[in-house]
Amino acid sequence: MSERVEAVPSRLRDYGGLLGRNAESFSGIESYANETASDTSGFTGVMATLIPVVQGATALYSETLRLAHAKLLRVREELDNTAAEYEERERQIEQLLSGIATALSGMRP
Incomplete structure (x- = not known):
């Protein structure tokens, strides 16, 4: 079964923003x-x-939160990069199609 998948760069950036806000939390x-x-x-x-037990538990908890913060920010960065790549590909496709349209219109008598 083939499903259509659509990637919308603005939505990817929105998801990235949500991840950034969660990371700050x-x-x-x-x-x-x-x-x-x-x-x-x-x-x-x-x-x-x-x-010492409380201090150790707090240190472990803090390290876990810092790791989660870093991971969320990394995913956000990757989403932003992916959105930029999609936009660049769309721009290239538009240029290609525009070139083809120009070439075809030049062939008309």
Whole structure:
């Protein structure tokens, strides 16, 4: 079964913009985790032994969010590049068809 697939460069760029916004959300979550969620200032006594665990979990969580941020930005860049390639191909096809139309109109008596 053959289905028609249509790539619209403006939509690819829109999806890229959405990915960029999502990536920035990961940065905000990471900031919150580092500033607030990993606060161990109130840990005393036996709870103080958990400080390294909380710090380790926060570091792992932060690294995961940074990785997700980087991956989303890379996909966004690839979508933008793909959109530019489609636009360039469309421009080349338009030039080719225009040249053919000019040549054919020159053949008319």
